[in-house]
Amino acid sequence: MTTEPARSAIEVRGLTKRYGRHPVLDNVNLDVQPGEVYALTGPNGAGKTSLIRCLTGLAFPTSGTVRLLGRNVHEDGPRARAYLGAVVEAPAKFYPQFTGTQNLAMHARLARMAPSGPNVTRDRIREVLALLELTRMADVRVRAYSLGQRQRLGVAAAMLADPKVLVLDEPTTGLDPLGIGLIHRIVTSLATSGCAVVLSTHHLREIATYAHTVGILSGGRLVDTVNLRARTAAYRFRVDDPTHAAGLLNGLPFVTRTATRTPYALATLSGETYVPDALARLAGAGVRVYEVSPDVFDLYEYYRERVEA
Numbered sequence: 001m002t003t004e005p006a007r008s009a010i011e012v013r014g015l016t017k018r019y020g021r022h023p024v025l026d027n028v029n030l031d032v033q034p035g036e037v038y039a040l041t042g043p044n045g046a047g048k049t050s051l052i053r054c055l056t057g058l059a060f061p062t063s064g065t066v067r068l069l070g071r072n073v074h075e076d077g078p079r080a081r082a083y084l085g086a087v088v089e090a091p092a093k094f095y096p097q098f099t100g101t102q103n104l105a106m107h108a109r110l111a112r113m114a115p116s117g118p119n120v121t122r123d124r125i126r127e128v129l130a131l132l133e134l135t136r137m138a139d140v141r142v143r144a145y146s147l148g149q150r151q152r153l154g155v156a157a158a159m160l161a162d163p164k165v166l167v168l169d170e171p172t173t174g175l176d177p178l179g180i181g182l183i184h185r186i187v188t189s190l191a192t193s194g195c196a197v198v199l200s201t202h203h204l205r206e207i208a209t210y211a212h213t214v215g216i217l218s219g220g221r222l223v224d225t226v227n228l229r230a231r232t233a234a235y236r237f238r239v240d241d242p243t244h245a246a247g248l249l250n251g252l253p254f255v256t257r258t259a260t261r262t263p264y265a266l267a268t269l270s271g272e273t274y275v276p277d278a279l280a281r282l283a284g285a286g287v288r289v290y291e292v293s294p295d296v297f298d299l300y301e302y303y304r305e306r307v308e309a
């Protein structure tokens with residue numbers, strides 16, 4: 001019996017978009033798995049919003065395909081979007097004369113009209129308003145919401161129907177530090193329950209703490225895809241002789257990669273539990289170790305190098 005390979009929640013193949021003769025997306029390929037947080041970043045005008053609009057079916061590509069949970073979003077839109085939650089223009093547009101609760105109720109009614117559209121209850125509306133810390137604003141007209149509150153209401157609308165794919169264009173723009181932390185927690189918890197999340201952002205140091213993958217767009221091309229999960233197992237050892245130390249660490253079975261960055265020897269270990277073994281090897285060979293710490297990947301520096309290259 002042959003088993004089908006597991007399908008990505010979001011699958012983008014050869015996506016190209018031109019406005020007239022001006023290319024804004026050039027042969028973009030990407031996959032996002034269920035449970036993955038994929039952050040899309042890049043300079044102003046790189047094509048992030050254009051890509052997000054294509055992902056959600058709001059814009060059509062010149063060529064290439066986008067599949068959500070296996071369905072082509074441009075050919076089978078309503079069914080491809082049945083499990084999609086999205087904020088594409090941030091902050092999301094709401095009726096200013098209606099309250100937050102009324103806007104979400106209208107949103108829920110529209111969702112129910114879609115094929116296999118979910119039935120969103122009043123309790124669920126209350127629940128998402130509470131999650132986004134908007135309970136106090138629930139019966140206030142949206143015209144009186146601050147930018148950050150409207151931004152949070154947008155995320156509330158996007159997650160109302162328990163999406164399996166969530167797409168957010170710059171969800172933390174205009175939010176204060178607590179609001180940013182709140183969005184991070186919500187995105188992380190949705191991903192933990194299996195939702196695939198794509199968000200665009202300029203806040204590199206923030207997303208480095210919770211995104212699994214970062215795609216760097218520049219001039220319409222996906223110039224790099226950084227797997228942040230693979231970066232977490234690197235350690236740096238400040239030692240008296242980095243080259244000698246790297247050589248010693250390189251021979252150990254639980255070390256997958258070594259390098260030097262004076263005064264450090266860098267090593268990628270199979271896990272944190274091997275740090276004492278690495279230290280024992282260095283000490284046993286007479287290397288003096290002054291400090292060991294995780295070699296935190298500096299996404300900002302990496303991004304700068306990729307975008308300036």
Ligand SMILES: Nc1ncnc2c1ncn2[C@@H]1O[C@H](COP(=O)(O)OP(=O)(O)OP(=O)(O)O)[C@@H](O)[C@H]1O
Pocket residue numbers: 019024042043044045046047048049050051
């Ligand atoms: N409707 C349109 N017609 C013509 N050109 C467009 C249109 N929409 C976007 N563009 C162009 O496409 C390019 C990419 O724009 P896009 O908004 O996708 O970039 P972005 O990465 O989201 O930028 P930012 O970080 O500033 O939000 C820009 O050069 C922009 O001028």
